[in-house]
Amino acid sequence: MRTEKELEGVTLLGNQGTVYSSDYSPEVLETFENKHPDNEYVVTFNCPEFTTLCPKTGQPDFGHIYISYIPRLRMVESKSLKLYLFSFRNHGDFHEDCVNIIMKDLIKLMDPKYIEVKGIFMPRGGISIYPFANYGDAEHEELALSRRREVLSELTSK
Numbered sequence: 001m002r003t004e005k006e007l008e009g010v011t012l013l014g015n016q017g018t019v020y021s022s023d024y025s026p027e028v029l030e031t032f033e034n035k036h037p038d039n040e041y042v043v044t045f046n047c048p049e050f051t052t053l054c055p056k057t058g059q060p061d062f063g064h065i066y067i068s069y070i071p072r073l074r075m076v077e078s079k080s081l082k083l084y085l086f087s088f089r090n091h092g093d094f095h096e097d098c099v100n101i102i103m104k105d106l107i108k109l110m111d112p113k114y115i116e117v118k119g120i121f122m123p124r125g126g127i128s129i130y131p132f133a134n135y136g137d138a139e140h141e142e143l144a145l146s147r148r149r150e151v152l153s154e155l156t157s158k
Contacts, residue, residue: 031076059124099132
């Protein structure tokens with residue numbers, strides 16, 4: 001079990017007075033210590049109800065966000081991530097921007113060894129958009145390149 005000291009920065013989990021931000025709020029993100037930094041392992045989050053607004057029309061866009069990362073010393077706390085992703089609900093940006101913003105905010109927050117963020121957005125005007133962004137540190141650059149090739153291959157083989 002984690003000690004109180006290890007949970008010092010985790011303030012949202014278990015908090016009954018949760019406030020849902022009405023706009024983009026990266027400051028809500030919290031981290032906790034990775035107790036297994038010597039292991040290379042993947043953490044994946046699945047957000048099937050991501051919403052944002054079209055920056056031009058203000059119409060809602062609905063998507064599915066997948067986040068996978070290999071942690072270094074810090075890990076994102078899941079309730080804070082949920083609140084952060086919810087904060088895009090009234091944020092107007094293109095799908096590609098949202099995926100890149102999420103990735104960059106999480107890199108800044110955690111400094112992961114590797115991270116990827118994939119969006120699967122519902123069709124608008126008969127077109128679906130599936131943005132994918134990833135990053136790998138010096139030891140994981142080849143993984144990042146390999147994953148981008150996989151994503152491209154998946155999309156072009158359909």
